[in-house]
Structure formats: C-alpha cells, structure tokens
Amino acid sequence: MNKEKNNKPSKELPLGFVDRKEKELLIRDFIISKIKEVMIKYGFQYLETPSFEYSDSIGKFLPDKERPDEGVFSFKDENKWLSLRYDLTAPLARYVAKNYLEIPKPFKRYQLGTVWRNEKPGPGRFREFLQFDADYVGTKSLQADAELCVMISEILEKCGLSKSEYIIKISSRKITEELFKKLNLKDNQQKLTALRALDKIDRLGWSSVKELLGEGRKDKSGDFTKGANLTSQNIEVLERELNKKSPETQDLLEILKIFKDYNFDNFEFDPSVIRGLEYYTGVIFEVNLNFEVKNNKGQAVQFGSIGGGGRYDNLINNFGNYDAPATGISIGLDRLVYALMQKKEFKLKQSKPIVICVFDKKSMKEYIGLQSILRKAGISTEIYPGENKLKKQMEYANKIKSPAVILYGENEIKSGKPTLRELRSGKEKAIEIKELVNEIKKII
RNA sequence: GCAGCAGUAGCUCAGUUGGUUAGAGCACUAGUUUGUGGAACUAGGGGUCGGUGGUUCGAAUCCACCCUGCUGUACCA
Numbered sequence: 001m002n003k004e005k006n007n008k009p010s011k012e013l014p015l016g017f018v019d020r021k022e023k024e025l026l027i028r029d030f031i032i033s034k035i036k037e038v039m040i041k042y043g044f045q046y047l048e049t050p051s052f053e054y055s056d057s058i059g060k061f062l063p064d065k066e067r068p069d070e071g072v073f074s075f076k077d078e079n080k081w082l083s084l085r086y087d088l089t090a091p092l093a094r095y096v097a098k099n100y101l102e103i104p105k106p107f108k109r110y111q112l113g114t115v116w117r118n119e120k121p122g123p124g125r126f127r128e129f130l131q132f133d134a135d136y137v138g139t140k141s142l143q144a145d146a147e148l149c150v151m152i153s154e155i156l157e158k159c160g161l162s163k164s165e166y167i168i169k170i171s172s173r174k175i176t177e178e179l180f181k182k183l184n185l186k187d188n189q190q191k192l193t194a195l196r197a198l199d200k201i202d203r204l205g206w207s208s209v210k211e212l213l214g215e216g217r218k219d220k221s222g223d224f225t226k227g228a229n230l231t232s233q234n235i236e237v238l239e240r241e242l243n244k245k246s247p248e249t250q251d252l253l254e255i256l257k258i259f260k261d262y263n264f265d266n267f268e269f270d271p272s273v274i275r276g277l278e279y280y281t282g283v284i285f286e287v288n289l290n291f292e293v294k295n296n297k298g299q300a301v302q303f304g305s306i307g308g309g310g311r312y313d314n315l316i317n318n319f320g321n322y323d324a325p326a327t328g329i330s331i332g333l334d335r336l337v338y339a340l341m342q343k344k345e346f347k348l349k350q351s352k353p354i355v356i357c358v359f360d361k362k363s364m365k366e367y368i369g370l371q372s373i374l375r376k377a378g379i380s381t382e383i384y385p386g387e388n389k390l391k392k393q394m395e396y397a398n399k400i401k402s403p404a405v406i407l408y409g410e411n412e413i414k415s416g417k418p419t420l421r422e423l424r425s426g427k428e429k430a431i432e433i434k435e436l437v438n439e440i441k442k443i444i
Numbered sequence: 445g446c447a448g449c450a451g452u453a454g455c456u457c458a459g460u461u462g463g464u465u466a467g468a469g470c471a472c473u474a475g476u477u478u479g480u481g482g483a484a485c486u487a488g489g490g491g492u493c494g495g496u497g498g499u500u501c502g503a504a505u506c507c508a509c510c511c512u513g514c515u516g517u518a519c520c521a
Binding site for chain 2: 012015058059071072086087090117118119120122196217218219220221222223224225226276277278279357359389390391392393394395396397398399405407409410411419421423424426428
C-alpha cells in the first residue's frame, strides 16, 4: 500500500507464493530422502529437466492467443513462447520423444521438481510447489501400474503414515468410455463436462453431481454452474453403473490380480475416481488421506487428494510416431508436508548452534579456539555475531533456541574453564576444555 | 472467472447514533546502576483506519467505484 507515495518496494508476496520456513523444509527433506530410498529400491532412474520449456512442447495446444493458455506462467523470448512447467509429465513426454533412440525401453524415471500454475490457490495449494513423479514409459503391462501403487504406499508408510490414514483409490477410464459409448454420447465437450462432473462425487455427493450432469447447479454462495445437459434417463444409468462395487473392465480385473500377488490391499475400487486430465486412457488412481486437514485458522478444509496418476498411452505420440504407452504417478509434496505437519510430531534434529558469548574482542582468539574444537566434534557452534551486552547475547541465544551458551570471559580464560550455561534449565557450571564436547553432547 | 463475506499498528482485535491530537494486548526498541535470556516494571518507535472520488461544517464510521484477502464454485491442458 502507498507504494507510490513513500516509494518503498512492496514486502508482499505475489498471490499463491509463500516463504517456506525451516520446520516445513526439514519435513520435506525427510520425505524426499524416503522417496529416494524407495525409488532406488524399485529401480527408477533419476532425471531432471529444466523449469522452462517451449510452450508448445509442454502443452497439447499451441499458444495461438495473445498469451499461451491460461494456467501457466509464460513469456516471449525472441518470438518463441516459453512457459514454466506446470507438471512433470509433459516434460517427460518431451524428453522421451527427444531421446527416444537412446533410452532403454521400458524407461523408468523419477523426478522431483518445482512446478508452477497460474491458478487460484487454496489451502495447502500454491502457485509454486514441489512435485514428485514416477513414470513407466514403453510398457503396456499393468504390472507397471500396480507397482506404482505399491511403491507409493511404501513411501507414505516410510513417511510415517499408517495404513488407515491413506488409501489408494483406483478406477479406469475404460469404465466411463464404455458407458458413454453405451449412452451414445458423441459430443466431446459434453463428455468432458460429464467427466468433470463425475469427478466431483467425492466432494459434492451424487445429488449435486446429478445437477451438474443435467442442467447445472447453484453452489452455496449462489453461483450457478452450467451442466452437461444429459437426459435424466442417461443420468440414471450413470448413477447405477458407477455405483457398482466391483470392477468389470478387463484392465481393472487384471490389476486386482496383480495386487493380490503383491499382497497389496490398501486400495479401494472407486468408479467415481475420474481425474481431470484428458490424456488418461486406462487405469487411474488417486492417493487420498483419511484424516481432516485444517487451515491456519483451525477450520477443517476441503483438502482433496495429495496425488494421483494413471495410464496415458497416447500422450507421447503427440510428438510423433513413438511407441510409448506410459503410466505414471505424481505426488504434491508440499501438500503432503502440509498435511503431515498437522498429523505427526516430527522429531527432527534441528541442531541449533551453541553460542559462544563475546566479552571482549581481544579474546577473539580464545573464542575461535573453542569454536573450532566444538565444530571439529561436529557440534553446531557460533561465536555471537557482534559485540553486544551479555544480556543481548543471551536474548539472541534464547531466540534462536540455542541449547546452551558458553561464557568465556576474563575469569574463565584465566582458570581455563569456560562456563557452560544450559538455556532450558538455566544451570551453569565451569567445565574443563577437554570435557566440553562430552558435556555438550549430553544436552543436545 | 463467478458468488458470498471481510480489509483499523508486524500479529489479534476494540472504536458506541459521523465530532476535537485513533486505542488495547502480543511483538519490537531502550532502560531498571552495565558478566547472564525466557518473569516483572518504566519509557519509546510504529497507522494519513486497503485505495480513489463523493455526501457533510466535520468520516475509520455514510455512498460509489477500484484493489486485496478469506470461503465456496469453475478451470487446472
């Protein structure tokens, strides 16, 4: 505010962008370490692609408007549009097409990376976030799809979730595909609207979804959404068919069998799982958390899934004639962290530094001596940055949650025994330098 | 994008039917005789009351438009 008047730069962040603090980052690092561990065990290759791609390489539609399709951040560079990637699947497809002759087939890769979406943010949902993707390219075998599900649940459990706290929901695009054929729906737009409506069963329930399949629906705020305009008979058929409790399509029957061989049972067949993306062609899955997530005001909030994926046998073909059926999964890491932070107490070693107080600049040599002894022992240590009163130095140590300060003033230097003051209890005692490391290890 | 609600210090808010130099708590800074934090006490900094225009002798308070945030909804290739 008043930017022009006082001419100061804004300290506000752009909508949907956030500063991430240490606690969150440590949990994220922990999750990433688990992911890598599991990925190596499952034999996936690690890949990184750039943040920017040519807009036409990562979108199905070429940007022919003033700006490339809404939803991405783009700019024009020497007459070519560049976009920040909005997911990791599109860059993978581009990568496979570009390196088709060299890569092994099938090609298994995993990737961690920031993606950007120019959309409205929500709780735990930002415009810049970290995604984890694992994909199998070049095989139609449903064993690949099954393994992705098994693998993702292993990761979640390694992150501390129990079986009852998450579930993999599974379905297939073939179900709706066959249904639409049966109902003789031809209009692509109508089919798409219907799919999107069906995708909301979880959140809105059947009665609202039926409105969306028909003429439309008015939401709580009074806003009206146009529907797919299906006939009421067709809506009835959809509801009946999609309420079936057991799968009938070939692919699902097969993957269920594979799950059994894996001894994997933390999944649930749910024909209402649709997933918005158009490019899916077969089995689809979604990772859902079974506990309530709250926003920073403590209100429970619609959180949705933390990730999902499925089979996309035609996507890579967009780049040319490649025989590259594929299946993949992606997890929104920041969303997972957001949820996990509420659910779990993480005992993360934050190892805040021991602070060596500065009494007199002239004794800097002694301070540095102590500091290097401690650092050599692997103990996080710092000499108080500055020359303030002791009181200020103590306040500083307290603020950064240092476990202890070392007082090494005139008296201590004379006796050769620094005073170690533990900050939690306030206890302090004089300690021989050679005992210092051991004493400190007791309290951190 | 659409809809509902909201916008007063860094944070959480109070501010009576429009009336003089706009308040509190927390946080922050300095101090309480200077080698000691998390408690207490004292003092202090910080807001043109989201913006612009209007009504009025007078507006944080009323009106219009805009901006921003929250929630829902849509979109999310």
